[in-house]
Amino acid sequence: MDNIKDLSYDELLEVYKIIEDYLKFLTGELQNASEQGEAK
Amino acid sequence: MIEELKKEIEVQKEVLSTLPKNNKKNIEKYKDSISKELEKYKVKEEDVIKEIKSRKEAVLAKLPKEKYADKSELINKIANEYHWFSKYNTSYEKMEFDKMLYIMSKDKVTYEDVNKTISSVLSMYKEAGVNLQLSDFSYSPVFYEYMKIFLQNKDDLNNRTLREAFEKLYWKESNIITHMELTFKTLYYKYQSNFDKFLALKQQKLLKDFNNSLIKQYQSLKELNDNEIINISSVYDMFMNKELNPNDFTKEKIDSVIGSYTDLNAIGDNIDGVIEEFIKLKHTLEEYSYVLKYNYILDDMKKLYDEKDKYKGLVKTKSGEIKKAESKLSDLSKKVYLLSGEEQVKLGLMYKLTKATWASKNKKNKDEAIDKLYMDIDNQIMELKGFYDELDTDIFNEKFLLFNGNSELISLFKLANSYYIYQDKLIGEQDLKTDEVIDEINKLILSPYNNIINNINIENNKDIKQVITDKYELSSINIPENSLEDISNIDTIINDINKILYYNVIEKSDFSIEDIIYVYTISDMFD
Structure with missing residues (x-):
């Protein structure tokens, strides 16, 4: 990722949190889609 | 981004x-x-x-490579040796015979405790160069009987014969532990010079080990340790162990803490000077906190001091009573040894001759006569036990005659700590552990930071709170008198001062508080 080294401690941890939340969202979506596919 | x-x-x-x-x-x-x-x-x-x-x-990587080596263990070791130098104690208390025998007489003791105590006492005598023989235990015939079997089995205390002997003698004389206590007590007087010599050698060795002055060595090490122990590594560890929360250490929060005690604007560049004053204040508060915590001891000691004139001559009188009662006891015990033909106890030709008629009269009903003597001996020993307890109190009280109006509070703590039985009774009323309190008071006595207890006199009724408040007002630190009324308030101030000191350590290190908050925040997130 670009400019990651310029971030402050708080910003770095916020970026981590945003990515982590997004990964959780994507994992959930993938799980739902798999269940939906099986149902069809 | x-x-x-x-x-x-x-x-x-x-x-x-x-x-x-x-x-x-x-x-x-x-x-x-x-x-x-x-x-x-x-x-x-x-x-x-x-x-x-x-x-x-x-x-x-900013942490020092090597951590400061804590010297508390050595410091505690020195504190534990201090009792060998107490000016209020004889070698009897310094060897802790008083404590050992008092515990035997006070607490519920098991058969194993009795044997352990006997073994310890024998070892202590041996250390002092005295190899006790059976004849040394003739004070009480019933305890003599037990020691006869104990000495034969001293290397195997689980021996069945020994246990059976104790049980048999216990049923014969249920006060056997008191008989043991007094036997050891009187034995000490017989061999006192050996213990005095042993003690002198012990003191010489300790002085050699600790640079000729135990107190000076303790105090210099304590000061060094206290200065060094608050360092960036230890402060960092406190954050990581969650003892401290770094969010309480932002500049604004610390300024607010400092500002509640002194004028922030007046500090200017003199932060080191202010820190020094806060360290002094912390020591004063810790000392005062102990004065409050152990005020019940000071109060009781002051009452005893106020009545010191009553104690003159009591020791002499009581010693006379003991001498008389022991002479009677000795006569009774010798009669038992004479009747039972005990050869190891030297009775002396004169004694045998003068008691020959009595012995021949009682020879027929020997067992009956011995039983009667045992009863008389027990009565005599129990009376002596009372006398000796009173003598202990009289000896303690007589030491107040060494004090006058100029004696400082520290002398009261030193004297109280020199007499285990007194401390145990007083501390027991507070539902506290005697050994822990004695240990804490011992460290207070040795503290390099005392200003209160070694300056305020026994008869001085100064309000210590006001003295502290006025002293720190001179350094522009505001400590209201009412904040010194109870220990929990004082602890709050000490905690505030610690925060200021920890913050100062961080400020002087390569760390920023942001560094610490960062590591603290992520400490639970990744391995």
Whole structure:
């Protein structure tokens, strides 16, 4: 990722949190889609 | 960057939401898109985690390579040796015979405790160069009987014969432990010179080990340790152990703490001077906190001091009573040894001759006569036990005659601590552990920071709170008198001072408080 080294401690941890939340969202979506596919 | 990232994710979520999921084929396509996105962001996450860890490493690299070696163990060891030098004690108390025998007489003791105590006492005599023989135990015939078997089995205390002997003698004389206590007590007087010599050698060795002055050595090490123990490594550890929360250590919060005791604007560049005053205040508060905590001891000791004139001559009178009662006891005991033909106890020809008629009269009903003598001996020993307890109190009280109005409070603590039985009774009323309190008072006595207890006199009724308040007002530190009324308030001030000291350590190190908050925050997130 670009400019990651310029971030402050708080910003770095916020970026981590945003990515982590997004990964959780994507994992959930993938799980739902798999269940939906099986149902069809 | 954060805004860009958020926007990118929002857009992507929007794109994903528009994808059709109406049939199996579209669902598979949707899953593909999600998987690609997952892969992409996992890579990003790895980069971020790598950066987070690398920054943590950079912070940790600022810690000193070697930690300060805490000297508390050595300091405590010196404190524990201090009793050997108490000017209020004889070698009897310094050897802790008083404590050992008092515990035997006070607490519920087991058969094993009795044997352990006898073994310890024998070892202590041996250490002092005295190899006790059976004839040394003739004070009480019943305890003599036990020692006869004990000495034969001293290397195997689980021996059945020994246990059976104790049981048999216990049923014969249930006060056998008191008989033991007094036997050992009187034995000490017989061999006192050996213990005095042993003690002198012990003191010489300790002085050699501790640079000719135990107190000076204790105090210099304590000061050094206290100065060094608050360092960046220890402060860092306190944060990581969650004893401290770094969010309480922002500049604003610490300024607010300092500002509640002194004028922040007046400090200017003199932060070191202010810190020095806060350290002094902390020592004063710790000392005063002990004065409050152990005020019940000071109060009781002051009452005893006020009546000191009553104690003159009591020891002499009581010693006379003991001498008379012991002479009577000795006569009774010798009669038992004479009747039972005990050869190891030297009775003396004159004694045998003068008691010959009595012995021949009682020879027929020997057992009956011995039983009667045992009863008389027990009565005599129990009376002597009372006398000796009173003598202990009289000896303690007589020491108040050494004090006058100019004696300081520290003398009261020293004297109280010199007499275990007194401390145990007083501390027991407070439901506290005697040994722990004695240990804490011992360290207070030795403290290098005392200003209160070694300056305020026994008869001085100064308000110590006001003395403290006025003293620190001179250094522009405001400590209201009412904040010194109870120990919990004082602890709050000490905690505040510690925060100021810890903050100062961080300020002087390569760390910033942001470094610590950062590592503290991520400490539970990654391995």
